[in-house]
Amino acid sequence: MRTAGPIVQVRELHKRYGAVTAVQSVSFDVIRGEIFGILGPNGAGKTTTLEMIEGLRRPDGGTAVVDGVDVRRDPRGVRAKIGVQLQEAGFFDRLTVEETLTLFGAFHRRSAQSGRLIDRMQLGEKRRAWAGSLSGGQRQRLSIAVALVNDPQIMFLDEPTTGLDPQARRNLWDVIAEFRQEGRTVILTTHYMEEAQRLCDRVAIMDHGLIVALDTPRALIREHAPSITIGVTVTQGQASFETLPGVRDVKTQDGEVRLSSTDPLQTVHALMDLNRQGSVHFQQLRVEEGTLEDVFLQLTGRRLRE
Numbered sequence: 001m002r003t004a005g006p007i008v009q010v011r012e013l014h015k016r017y018g019a020v021t022a023v024q025s026v027s028f029d030v031i032r033g034e035i036f037g038i039l040g041p042n043g044a045g046k047t048t049t050l051e052m053i054e055g056l057r058r059p060d061g062g063t064a065v066v067d068g069v070d071v072r073r074d075p076r077g078v079r080a081k082i083g084v085q086l087q088e089a090g091f092f093d094r095l096t097v098e099e100t101l102t103l104f105g106a107f108h109r110r111s112a113q114s115g116r117l118i119d120r121m122q123l124g125e126k127r128r129a130w131a132g133s134l135s136g137g138q139r140q141r142l143s144i145a146v147a148l149v150n151d152p153q154i155m156f157l158d159e160p161t162t163g164l165d166p167q168a169r170r171n172l173w174d175v176i177a178e179f180r181q182e183g184r185t186v187i188l189t190t191h192y193m194e195e196a197q198r199l200c201d202r203v204a205i206m207d208h209g210l211i212v213a214l215d216t217p218r219a220l221i222r223e224h225a226p227s228i229t230i231g232v233t234v235t236q237g238q239a240s241f242e243t244l245p246g247v248r249d250v251k252t253q254d255g256e257v258r259l260s261s262t263d264p265l266q267t268v269h270a271l272m273d274l275n276r277q278g279s280v281h282f283q284q285l286r287v288e289e290g291t292l293e294d295v296f297l298q299l300t301g302r303r304l305r306e
């Protein structure tokens with residue numbers, strides 16, 4: 001039976017390890033069918049948060065309700081409903097890919113056919129290869145196949161694309177977007193801002209155990225990094241770019257003048273006028289929006305590791 005409202009409700013989750021507060025009153029809702037991202041640097045508390053929701057770590061306070069099941073009361077009930085890809089998946093080196101999936105399938109009452117999972121995760125060539133012989137990217141795909149073994153409606157992926165090359169990362173983004181198309185809900189963690197921006201419907205930015213902002217990537221950027229950068233490559237002449245309408249800041253980098261503007265339309269108009277009057281000639285003009293990296297910097301004063 002489908003319950004109305006959010007599919008996951010997280011309320012005031014709290015976890016301490018001795019003097020370290022790993023997660024501090026974290027609350028959020030996840031909407032059915034969305035890709036929800038938790039973005040933050042190393043040690044932010046992403047894995048701890050995920051594992052408390054998954055019923056794998058006991059919170060010191062607060063709770064999470066997953067598709068109607070309260071994880072503090074019934075962690076097994078939660079685990080039966082979800083698919084989990086752990087940050088550090090342990091496989092038996094001397095089991096083949098196929099045997100690994102059969103083994104994990106045996107833990108569940110409902111299990112998907114291993115052959116289909118293997119095809120889906122493009123591991124066909126490695127069907128009979130030992131898990132211990134897989135490359136990093138293949139291991140990653142096997143761990144997602146394992147997460148799919150009980151055909152879950154809700155999937156938790158902990159840094160699914162870490163360690164992958166850009167091509168493999170894009171492929172995995174396609175696979176994750178397919179889960180959404182199938183109506184599954186995906187909750188993932190990442191420290192790649194580009195991944196959060198491109199893949200996630202909504203993003204919670206986490207730092208030092210706290211959620212510091214939560215919204216769609218677009219809304220986060222609009223609110224916390226509204227400046228637009230306009231890059232101009234000047235070939236001739238000079239101008240006092242600082243005085244152009246909308247311009248808040250001017251920097252020169254790699255032979256390009258970079259104007260930070262709060263009114264890009266006005267700034268571009270003024271630049272075009274300068275060009276037409278012949279006082280300055282420029283070769284190229286580039287307009288760049290803010291990124292989640294800028295949002296993180298704005299909120300925490302630090303950069304996210306890429």
Ligand SMILES: Nc1ncnc2c1ncn2[C@@H]1O[C@H](COP(=O)(O)OP(=O)(O)OP(=O)(O)O)[C@@H](O)[C@H]1O
Binds near residue numbers: 020041042043044048
């Ligand atoms: N079992 C544990 N015992 C003691 N401290 C822990 C334990 N697990 C996590 N921590 C601490 O809790 C904090 C949050 O860790 P967590 O693994 O949740 O971060 P993370 O955001 O997933 O980081 P990463 O990006 O490196 O995976 C860190 O300071 C970490 O050292």
Ligand SMILES: [Mg+2]
Binds near residue numbers: 046047048087158
């Ligand atoms: Mg982690």
